[in-house]
Amino acid sequence: MRVERFILHVIEMELKSPFVTHLETVNKRRGIIVEAIDCDGVSGYGEAVAFSTPWYTEETVQTNYHMIKDILAPLVLHREMNHPSEINKWFEKVRGNQMAKAGVETAIWDLYSKRQGQPLAVLLGSVREEVCAGAVAAGSSIAETLSRIDQLLTQGYERIKVKISPQNDHELLRKIRHQFPTIPLMADANSAYSLKDVDQLKALDEFQLLMIEQPLAVDDLVQHAKLQKMIETRICLDESIRSIRDAENALELGSCGVINIKIGRVGGLQEAKKIHDLCRKQGVPVWVGGMIEFGVSRAHNVALASLEGFSIPGDLSSSSHYWHEDIIEPEIQVVNGTISLPHEAGIGYQINEKRLKEVTIQKEELIR
Ligand SMILES: [Mg+2]
Structure with missing residues (x-):
């Protein structure tokens, strides 16, 4: 070729x-x-x-x-x-x-x-016919985030993620848990905290989050390992993991209990698969993260998420979650919380x- x-x-x-x-x-x-x-x-x-x-x-x-x-x-x-x-x-x-x-x-x-x-998913080693979808509710106010969560649940999403910072975390999560006590919920901090905020982060344990994503700095595997020993909620690393070596280091140090794999952040599908394989060997769950992307990347994400270790619903929303009209056809569609894998060759769209x-x-x- x-x-x-x-x-x-x-x-x-x-x-x-x-x-x-x-x-x-x-x-x-x-x-x-x-x-x-x-x-x-x-x-x-x-x-x-x-x-x-x-x-x-x-x-x-x-x-x-x-x-x-x-x-x-x-x-x-x-x-x-x-x-x-x-x-x-x-x-x-x-x-x-x-x-x-x-x-x-x-x-x-x-x-x-x-x-x-062949479908891309098959060449990567797919084990499923459909993948579970989660979505991000990132509104500009607590009220707006709550109403977006409500809509997403109505549309069948299986896992909800919200964005948090030291300014809004407790109030936002308390209000979400009040309205939706049992939904699978996770919070992404995009490095908004430092280890000095340990008490504030510990206080989030009561909300029974699936995980807290990237609480500390991007280049801070050691501090994440210290924090993980002090809080009950599992830490998921996102920005910190850019290669298989980062993943190996993080797992060896105990910096996280989950990894969010984004094809773009790690340099492609081959590296993403390597990180998946390593995590699977060590029993660490992974999920596919999103980049507010267009249909092409979304299709690659769906193929990747069909591998065995992707046991947590990824940021795999419908095209219509962000876009009036996507650049692929058919558009990606979440039905009853899942996306069916296409059977056509390549990305299948x-x-x-x-x-x-x-x-x-x-x-x-x-x-x-
Ligand atoms: Mg993230």
């Missing part, structure tokens, strides 16, 4: 309602759809999922664009490969930039599975060319 050209589609869409964290409010989402085309004209699609500003990791849409165009695509173009896993080797000389790498790597996985005539064109703000073909 050989990629003859890439097309980068930079797209932008307005969210149905703002996504609020203590670091950033996302109203509009920009991203890059990476199309890899082989010598027979077959296209595979990936998505570079960095945000417009570096609040989640240091990557942005612009850094992704530069990295893919100037550094990564030239490493792949016109080069013979037998399997997508070979790309990691080619990318070894490029430090970091996981989301840019994943944008290219996932496009190649889609292309490869289309050429094999078609690009909605009309919609893609409508939301494209920049398009470039890379030939060499």
Whole structure:
């Protein structure tokens, strides 16, 4: 298999309602759809999922664009490969930039599975026909978050996640538990705390959370390990885990009891699968995290979530959770809390060319 050209589609869409964290409010989402085309004209699609500003990791849409165009695509173009896993080797000389790498790597996985005539999920080692869906309720006020939770439960989601910070945590979780005493609930702090806040974090144990996600700093595995010994609620790491090595270190130190795997954050499907395999061996549950993404990344997430170790519902919401109209057809749809895996080859969803064109703000073909 050989990629003859890439097309980068930079797209932008307005969210149905703002996504609020203590670091950033996302109203509009920009991203890059990476199309890899082989010598027979077959296209595979990936998505570079960095945000417009570096609040989640240091990557942005612009850094992704530069990295893919100037550094990564030239490493792949016109080069013979037998399997997508070979790309990691080619990318070894490029430090970091996981989301840019994943944008290219996932496009190649889609292309490869289309050429094999197999669903991507099957090639990854899928064990399920459907995956359980969870969603994030990130409103701008407690009242709004409560009403979003209510809607999500009506739509059948099996697990709800909210965003917390030291300013709102206790009041928000108390009100949620008052209205919804038994729902599977988790809280994501996006590094809003430090170890000095241990008493405040301990006070959250009473809410019986499934886990608390990334309470401390991104580069603080040791402090997370200390915190985990002091609180009952399981810690889940997100931003701290960017590679299999990070996962190995975190598990050895006891920094977490759960890992959120995001394909973009760890540099692609191959690395995501490695982290999944390690966690499975050690009995640590994992789930697929979301990036407020478009349909292409969503489809890759669904395929990944079909592996055995993904025992906790991921951030795998319907396309319609964020978008008026997605760029894939059919759109991803949660029915009774689950998403059925597609049976077609590749990611199993078609690009909605009309919609893609409508939301494209920049398009470039890379030939060499
Ligand atoms: Mg998170």
